[in-house]
Amino acid sequence: MIGILVALALSWLLLHLIERKTILALGFLPIHKRLKQFLIGFLITGILCLLVQYLESYLKSSTWILNKSITRGIILKSFWWDLKSVLTEELIFRGALLYILIQKIGSRKSILISAVAFGIYHWFSYGVLGNVMAMILVFIGTGLMGYAWAWAFSKTRSIMLPFGLHLGWNFVYNTIFSKGPLGDLLLVSKGGNALSDWVGLFNFMTGLIIVPLFVLLFVKYAVRVEHTSKKL
Template identity: 70%
Template sequence: MIGILVAIAISWLLLYFFEKQHILALGLLPVTKRIRQFLTGFLITGLLCIMAQYLEAFLRSGIWVLNENISGATIARSFWWDVRSVLTEELIFRGALLYILIRRIGTAKSILISAIAFGIYHWFSFGILGNIVAMILIFIGTGLMGYAWAWAFAKTRSIMLPFGFHLGWNFFYNTVFSKGPLGELLLVLQRAEELTDTTSLLNFLTGMILVPILVLLYVKYFVKAEAQAVPVGEDG
């Protein structure tokens, strides 16, 4: 919680120092509209995560089963952990810095910088620094997703849609499908075979390439650019 408060305070200071704005510049109002954007993003990536995880289960001839030892309190704690980690990352990569960059150097360059930074950040958060193949693959996958989420910020002029996208994926990935650092949670994959080179490639292409591309297509064709938003490819 302290980390989030620090990130909010730094964001506020940056916005005031560079743009004479406060934290509401990150698009927190109107509340009803922003909640709707958040929920839309959450549901989209949540459904995409379900698709990706059931494809993996199919490729590995496994089944997802309910963890009999799970409790509501454990799910709540895990969800809160997801919220804290996601909000912190959003404030860093799709918050004040992206807002300032868009105002100073234009939308297209700012989105690209945000995506590159997000991809590089995951080298460290995933602990793969030095593993060249893994670094390339993770950079492509997380960079594409970071690009989609930064574009969502630019079009809506709000952090709420990318926050929803990010939390939807992380909550289902970490808490529902037990793929995160917190261990076995709601669902557990059982009787699963090891992935072969071919099935591993298909699994990667689905989760790290197809999913970000689908989010990008949604942002491109279904997210309306709000007033003062600058189209990708133009400066503003």
């Protein structure tokens, strides 16, 4: 929580000193519209993550079973962990710095810089530094995700859609399917066969390439619909 408060304070300070703006420049208003964007983003990537996990289950011939020791308190604690980590990352990579970059050098270069930084950051958060192949795969996967989230920020002029997109994926991945650092949570995988290197790579890249592409198409469609409705 302290990290979020520090990120918010630094964001506010940067926006004030460089752009003479408040934290509201990150697109928290109007509340109804931004909350809707957040929820839509959450549902989209949550469903996509669900499909990717069941594709993996199909390829491995495994099943998902309910963790009998799970409680609502544990799920809420895990959700809170996901929310804090995602919000901190959004404030850093899709917050004041991205907003300022867009104002100074334009959207295209700014989105690319944000995506590259996001990919490099995950070398450290995933602990793959030094493993060349893992570094390449993590950079491609998380970099593409970061590109999609940054593009969503640029097009909607708000942090709320990328926040929802990011949280939807992380919550389903970490808490629902127990793939995160918190161990077994709601569902655990049972049985199945180990995937071959090529099949495993295909499954990995499916989640980390198809999902960003789908998000880009969705954001493009949503922005077009919004512009059309304003003209009517």
